[in-house]
Amino acid sequence: MSSADNRRIVREGRRNGGGKEKGFFQKVHSPPSPLNDSLEGEIQAFLIDEDQLHTYDDLTKVNPVTPSTVLKCLQARYSVKVFYTHAGCTLVALNPFQPIPDLYTLDVMKEYHGAPQPQEFKPHIFIVAEEAYRNVQGQLEPVNQSLVVSGESGAGKTWTSRCLMKYYATVAASSSVVKSQDTVERIERRVLDSNPIMEAFGNACTLRNNNSSRFGKYIQLQLDRCQLLVGASVQTYLLEKSRVACQLANERNFHIFYQMMKMATDEQRKEWKMPPGQCFVWLPNSEKTVEEDCFHETVEAMVHLGINTERQRQIFRILAGILQLGNVNFYSSTDESQPCNLDEQSKDFSQRAAELLCVPAEELQMCLRVRMLKAGKQSVLKPCSQAECSMRRDCLAKVIYAQLFDWLVTFINNSICADKSTWCNFIGVLDVYGFECFQINNLEQLCINYANEKLQQHFVSHYLRAQQEEYVSEGLEWSFVKYQDNQSCLDLLEGSPVSVFSLLNEESRLNRVSDAKTLRVRLEKELCDNANISWDKFSKEPHFTVAHYAGKVHYQIQGMVEKNKDPVPPELSSLLQKSDNPLLHQIFTDKETENPTTKGLSKVTVVSKFKNSLESLMKILHTTTPHYTRCIKPNPDCKPLTFKKEEVIMQLEACGIVETIHISAAGFPIRIPFQSFMQRYGLIAKHPMFKSGSVDAQAGGSDVLRRAVEKLLSVVLQHKAFDPSHNLDGQKPNSWVHCGRTKVFLTQLMLDLLEDQRKKILSQCAFTIQCCWLKHRRRRHHARHQSATLIQAVVRAWLVRRCVQRRNRAAAVIQNTWRKWRALLKSLAEAELDDAEDLAEEDLPVLNPVIRERGSVQLSSIQKPVTVRGWPMGLALASAPSITMSLTATGFQKMVSVMASLHLPSQRGAYTVKPNQFSQELASIRAQPKGSVKLHYQRSPLLYADRQPDMKSDVTGFNAILLEKTL
Numbered sequence: 001m002s003s004a005d006n007r008r009i010v011r012e013g014r015r016n017g018g019g020k021e022k023g024f025f026q027k028v029h030s031p032p033s034p035l036n037d038s039l040e041g042e043i044q045a046f047l048i049d050e051d052q053l054h055t056y057d058d059l060t061k062v063n064p065v066t067p068s069t070v071l072k073c074l075q076a077r078y079s080v081k082v083f084y085t086h087a088g089c090t091l092v093a094l095n096p097f098q099p100i101p102d103l104y105t106l107d108v109m110k111e112y113h114g115a116p117q118p119q120e121f122k123p124h125i126f127i128v129a130e131e132a133y134r135n136v137q138g139q140l141e142p143v144n145q146s147l148v149v150s151g152e153s154g155a156g157k158t159w160t161s162r163c164l165m166k167y168y169a170t171v172a173a174s175s176s177v178v179k180s181q182d183t184v185e186r187i188e189r190r191v192l193d194s195n196p197i198m199e200a201f202g203n204a205c206t207l208r209n210n211n212s213s214r215f216g217k218y219i220q221l222q223l224d225r226c227q228l229l230v231g232a233s234v235q236t237y238l239l240e241k242s243r244v245a246c247q248l249a250n251e252r253n254f255h256i257f258y259q260m261m262k263m264a265t266d267e268q269r270k271e272w273k274m275p276p277g278q279c280f281v282w283l284p285n286s287e288k289t290v291e292e293d294c295f296h297e298t299v300e301a302m303v304h305l306g307i308n309t310e311r312q313r314q315i316f317r318i319l320a321g322i323l324q325l326g327n328v329n330f331y332s333s334t335d336e337s338q339p340c341n342l343d344e345q346s347k348d349f350s351q352r353a354a355e356l357l358c359v360p361a362e363e364l365q366m367c368l369r370v371r372m373l374k375a376g377k378q379s380v381l382k383p384c385s386q387a388e389c390s391m392r393r394d395c396l397a398k399v400i401y402a403q404l405f406d407w408l409v410t411f412i413n414n415s416i417c418a419d420k421s422t423w424c425n426f427i428g429v430l431d432v433y434g435f436e437c438f439q440i441n442n443l444e445q446l447c448i449n450y451a452n453e454k455l456q457q458h459f460v461s462h463y464l465r466a467q468q469e470e471y472v473s474e475g476l477e478w479s480f481v482k483y484q485d486n487q488s489c490l491d492l493l494e495g496s497p498v499s500v501f502s503l504l505n506e507e508s509r510l511n512r513v514s515d516a517k518t519l520r521v522r523l524e525k526e527l528c529d530n531a532n533i534s535w536d537k538f539s540k541e542p543h544f545t546v547a548h549y550a551g552k553v554h555y556q557i558q559g560m561v562e563k564n565k566d567p568v569p570p571e572l573s574s575l576l577q578k579s580d581n582p583l584l585h586q587i588f589t590d591k592e593t594e595n596p597t598t599k600g601l602s603k604v605t606v607v608s609k610f611k612n613s614l615e616s617l618m619k620i621l622h623t624t625t626p627h628y629t630r631c632i633k634p635n636p637d638c639k640p641l642t643f644k645k646e647e648v649i650m651q652l653e654a655c656g657i658v659e660t661i662h663i664s665a666a667g668f669p670i671r672i673p674f675q676s677f678m679q680r681y682g683l684i685a686k687h688p689m690f691k692s693g694s695v696d697a698q699a700g701g702s703d704v705l706r707r708a709v710e711k712l713l714s715v716v717l718q719h720k721a722f723d724p725s726h727n728l729d730g731q732k733p734n735s736w737v738h739c740g741r742t743k744v745f746l747t748q749l750m751l752d753l754l755e756d757q758r759k760k761i762l763s764q765c766a767f768t769i770q771c772c773w774l775k776h777r778r779r780r781h782h783a784r785h786q787s788a789t790l791i792q793a794v795v796r797a798w799l800v801r802r803c804v805q806r807r808n809r810a811a812a813v814i815q816n817t818w819r820k821w822r823a824l825l826k827s828l829a830e831a832e833l834d835d836a837e838d839l840a841e842e843d844l845p846v847l848n849p850v851i852r853e854r855g856s857v858q859l860s861s862i863q864k865p866v867t868v869r870g871w872p873m874g875l876a877l878a879s880a881p882s883i884t885m886s887l888t889a890t891g892f893q894k895m896v897s898v899m900a901s902l903h904l905p906s907q908r909g910a911y912t913v914k915p916n917q918f919s920q921e922l923a924s925i926r927a928q929p930k931g932s933v934k935l936h937y938q939r940s941p942l943l944y945a946d947r948q949p950d951m952k953s954d955v956t957g958f959n960a961i962l963l964e965k966t967l
């Protein structure tokens with residue numbers, strides 16, 4: 001199962017973590033928020049400026065403190081390559097998964113160390129380190145410090161611990177002027193050299209981290225009166241020794257084996273009976289090379305720590321012996337009374353193993369295949385089954401490795417630990433495994449998660465203290481109710497008289513083959529009262545589920561008791577005590593003499609041992625000032641600068657940051673400076689509904705502001721208390737808000753209430769504005785309408801006037817022209833008359849020759865106005881040749897002109913109009929034959945220009961040609 005799947009289980013577990021009390025303060029029931037999405041967005045924008053999220057050095061500054069805002073803030077910072085962020089009393093360290101230049105240099109260390117106020121610098125692991133260091137210098141109780149580094153595998157705990165150690169090795173030594181430089185360097189060097197050895201023996205390449213620590217450690221850096229590093233000691237917890245004999249697919253054994261196999265010289269190979277090309281069953285994926293496969297570095301560190309060449313030889317021979325053991329296979333014998341068989345190869349491997357472990361080969365084979373049963377004072381030998389033989393082989397390898405690791409830690413301690421008289425204070429660095437939840441969880445996960453519960457409890461109590469201190473510094477009158485922490489879960493695991501551990505230990509101590517089902521029944525019977533344990537009734541596998549603070553974990557019961565017993569067959573330990581390898585001999589003899597009551601190394605169970613060591617660790621932690629660093633792995637693939645939200649939120653949950661946020665949410669998660677508060681909610685005070693009188697929020701001075709805020713809050717709360725529509729569920733609204741010295745501390749409920757009031761007032765204002773606006777719009781519309789009408793009337797009048805004026809002018813022109821024209825025609829007609837000869841040539845109007853040529857006249861030349869009748873004029877126009885007279889009409893115009901001049905009724909078919917065949921000029925108009933009268937114009941019709949046709953007589957009655965042009 002992938003780690004992603006595992007984490008998914010954690011998340012599911014957390015979601016379903018029903019029954020678990022999360023609130024540590026007075027429990028507050030949040031009603032469904034009445035605020036809609038857009039308003040929430042607005043509030044969010046008011047409380048926090050998203051564009052500035054990356055500038056928030058402390059997660060508690062994000063407003064409101066919710067998992068999503070915290071996540072956004074971390075993501076924003078990660079995207080601008082800022083990897084450290086404070087979260088109250090905790091430092092969150094995001095793993096960049098790539099070396100960041102200039103982040104951990106000597107200069108940076110000196111900068112933080114020399115700064116008068118390092119807290120004002122950008123968040124960094126060196127701030128935590130420096131803070132702890134200054135606490136020691138300040139000698140404020142508790143003087144001793146603990147730096148707790150936690151996080152999931154690959155999150156960067158080991159890296160961070162190394163950084164801390166390097167920091168102290170630098171700053172604590174750099175201030176050394178009195179002591180011999182040599183001594184200090186040697187101590188620093190030794191302390192730092194303990195890392196490569198411990199990592200070679202205790203780290204391995206896993207699916208989640210190429211350099212995964214398979215043990216927990218607490219390193220105490222010992223400081224003298226001058227705060228100089230004079231020594232260190234290491235305490236380790238729960239080495240994953242099962243890895244020696246069993247590795248998951250795609251994982252590797254401990255680094256040291258690969259270092260030996262890859263880097264050994266020919267001589268060493270010969271000595272370790274490790275010919276080139278030999279494969280080892282217990283060294284899978286040896287083709288995979290990791291940075292940590294550096295044998296020389298390990299050997300060099302051993303030399304620095306004082307492990308001499310002979311000791312090194314002994315160590316490597318033991319390790320080589322373990323590898324040879326892994327290649328030994330057993331085959332069932334046909335005869336059950338006979339021990340299992342070994343094939344030739346296995347015999348060879350067991351022979352080599354025996355030689356390397358310096359034990360008799362025969363005896364080794366015997367111990368692996370035959371069990372000694374004690375019946376009273378008598379001992380009976382019983383051959384083991386094939387599976388039992390393999391188990392004994394694995395057990396031998398595991399116990400040797402675990403004891404060798406312990407010996408190494410002791411040796412390191414002896415090498416770097418200063419005499420008690422030389423140091424007075426310490427700074428402890430705790431690098432523990434994070435919360436674990438796999439598909440199959442067994443005793444190891446139970447212990448790891450138990451340790452995390454313990455640390456969480458410590459963290460919560462410390463965090464609460466820190467938070468309360470902040471409230472005190474703000475002068476809050478707070479009253480926390482007694483909070484419930486994860487004590488009930490711890491009671492379930494380690495409590496007395498009955499707990500999971502006690503039942504497990506009881507079962508382990510019974511001299512019988514353990515039965516998972518029986519244990520399950522016992523657990524259910526004895527612990528059913530605890531809400532933190534449950535059972536899946538449909539699961540076939542015996543199991544139990546624990547609701548941890550970070551989520552629910554299902555533990556498999558099968559094999560748990562055996563693991564807890566961690567039995568080492570006495571034959572094997574006595575064999576190892578007989579070893580000629582001085583180191584092996586010493587390890588197992590010392591162990592025996594250390595605790596003679598537990599002969600056979602099997603009486604103290606794993607759980608008891610772990611619980612005891614954890615308890616002593618907790619005692620130390622309780623007497624120190626803790627500093628928490630939560631390492632976060634931003635993506636499961638260890639890709640540089642890749643931030644996966646789901647991964648991060650799960651880790652924040654699992655490492656307790658979200659839990660802390662929940663705690664904070666149960667207190668006063670929203671903190672708003674007075675000024676901003678009045679800017680947003682000041683309008684409530686001004687509203688008549690609240691009758692609070694005038695609250696001058698703008699008036700300067702924090703006292704004035706504070707009073708204004710208090711007044712506003714009191715009226716809001718008073719209003720709420722008197723409002724029967726508000727169901728307070730028996731809660732006192734006064735506890736929803738506190739005024740600090742510079743800020744208002746609000747619960748989510750109070751914020752909702754304020755927002756509610758603000759919304760109401762705003763909607764009332766909006767309604768008033770709408771009404772005014774509508775009224776104003778109606779008035780404006782009316783005024784505009786009237787104006788438009790007026791403008792239209794004026795324009796129309798103007799247009800009419802203009803038209804009339806134009807027409808008048810035109811009429812005047814026409815009249816004028818007409819008069820002139822008539823005068824001209826008259827004169828022309830007169831000239832045409834028979835008696836025209838009488839007229840003297842000089843009496844004729846003088847015509848412009850051009851006009852004359854064109855057949856037109858210059859009207860102005862006419863001296864005397866002549867009366868000209870209209871109708872002959874029409875006839876004249878009609879009969880005028882269009883070639884010569886430009887003013888004459890043509891076609892239809894002619895006809896109309898004639899008809900108009902003759903005042904002919906315009907009935908269709910009453911006349912026949914004939915044009916000239918050639919010139920298309922009007923030739924005749926004939927009335928439909930009705931009579932016999934024919935009217936001939938012998939002369940120009942213009943002769944009759946001064947006559948008016950008799951309008952009363954019906955012209956058609958003449959049945960005659962009304963007009964005929966004589967050609």
Ligand SMILES: Nc1ncnc2c1ncn2[C@@H]1O[C@H](COP(=O)(O)OP(=O)(O)OP(=O)(O)O)[C@@H](O)[C@H]1O
Pocket residue numbers: 095096097098099100151152153154155156157158159160209211212213214433434631
């Ligand atoms: N601050 C950092 N800068 C650069 N790389 C880092 C940093 N922290 C961690 N890493 C990288 O992440 C890898 C995993 O970190 P580390 O081994 O410290 O994880 P861990 O939490 O100790 O894991 P485990 O619990 O498995 O031991 C390191 O090998 C290193 O490459």
